[in-house]
Amino acid sequence: MSIFSLVWSYLKAKPLNTALNIFLLSLGISVITLLLVVSRQLEQRVADNTKGIDLVVGAKGSPLQLILCNIFHIDFPTGNINLKEAEKLANHRLVKSAIPLALGDSYMNFRIIGTSQAYAELYQAELLAGDWWKEELDVTLGANVAALTKLQLGGTFESAHGLTNEGHAHEESHYKVVGIMKPTGSVVDNLILTQVKSVWHVHEEGEEKSNMSQPLDLKLIPGYSLQDSTKEITALLLKYKNPIAAIQLPRYINTQTNMQAASPAFETARLFTILGSAKTVLMGLAYLLVFISALSIFIALYNSLKERKYDLAIMRSMGASRFKLWSSVVLEGVSLTFAGTIGGLFLAHIMLFAFIQSIGDKSGLAPFHLYVEEAYLLIGGLLLGLLCSMLPAWQAYRTDIHKVLAGN
């Protein structure tokens, strides 16, 4: 027998009330936690993925789409840009470095990206096994791709046209796996990297042959000579040479060429502003839930004190101090909010885990990563329990034992 078993007996005596109060609070807390975890991880991932990219250049269209497609690989391309123009831009005096991207095919929903070695270096990707892609049609797999497609070193596969599984298969050319990368925690994990030339090779319809002038060694695609002007890529990832470039380059590209330049920093900030208002609304709802559950706990405690009038008086008559009664009521309130908060934190991580499982583990979100704010939530939950049991506890403290036990 202790104050804990006493409080537990009271909570157990009204199982539905207790469960409802805990569940209500859990719901509110879980929404808060979910918003916290998701927005934190999203921001972190956006920061990781845009690191080292000052400007994305692609075909004209939506700038946000350009960023989503070429950095996060979740949207479709805006179109293609001429390789010759891209090469001209890569050699611009304000450009420090340029990485070409050629999109178009996928394998089991994983995108095949024709690019240069610099792209892998951008995300500090390292090899787990095998080698980097060297020859045409050689590919190096991201960690998730290797894990989920079960492709082995030396294995071959046919790509599907388009970025989903529905496109027709390119049956005539086979990609060959020469390497597998270590997990990086960035988009590269979900990509299949190869040469730009491989992507062209797969899409070559045969008739395209050189009818061109002098060969020109390309900066973007080393070892490739530009023979005709019809070759295209999807986008360029640029790094500025100096701060002046940030002012001059986007304007130059957007006005002087038929390409479009979009800044990842600017576009993602815009995206977060849009998401931010949704987050605010959800957060407001979550706090409303927490408030209602606190009110419900307060009412439950307050009402039960009336029923327990004799219990309280008898405890005092058996030698319990006023403070003990006070603390038993506080303990009851605090255990409810503590259970609710723990339940909410647990629920949030489980929901996130279930969500990630349902979309096939491509998001890169870590469902069981804990944040220090969750500890603050826990402390907040305890304080909430203290707050809503304060008045009932004070009433228990003031119980007039003589009056109650004399029966009038």
Added chain:
Amino acid sequence: MVSVKDIQYTYPKATTTMRFPDFDIKAGEHSLLLGESGGGKTTLLHLIGGLLQSQQGKIELDGVNVAALSAVQLDQFRGKKIGLIFQKNHLINTLTVKQNLLAATYFAGNPAAPERAVEILEELGLADKLNSKVTELSVGQAQRVAIARAVMNKPALILADEPTSALDDKNCDKVISLLLKLANHSWATLLVATHDQRLKERFNRQIELKSTQIPHP
């Protein structure tokens, strides 16, 4: 053992002050406190048990002046020295019989004594109810558990306020017999406040309570 002298008590907002007669009770001298309903029996019992604090006079119990104790001392005093029984059992419904008995030692700040709980329940013929819920007991059984709870801490004094008035003749006889038996076994002195005439023949010592009401000037 108990000595009451010059006790007065005024309820808040009351226009009169109650004055109680002086009396002494020796250890083991089980006594009956008789008087009219509303005559101050409960008030006096609560004053002796430390549920109320008298504003004047002296209540000595085992050499301690109850009237002079502080609030915290009074809590401890009740837990260690006094066992209380009421007309209703006032058991804690959410606990089992055993937990109710252990609660008494817990709140009094004594070490848990599950063996004593079993022992007392056996004496009361309730050993099989040890783990029953309080709500499953009959009125008579519940009152016996309340008696068991009152003697759990081996109190020096057991104060019973109309313990039999809700019971029929048969149960009344049974309860008072058990009460006397348990009081003797735990070396406690029993003081029963009642207007129940059936109890008169069971007690040698009877204190007739005639409290006087003094009007305020």
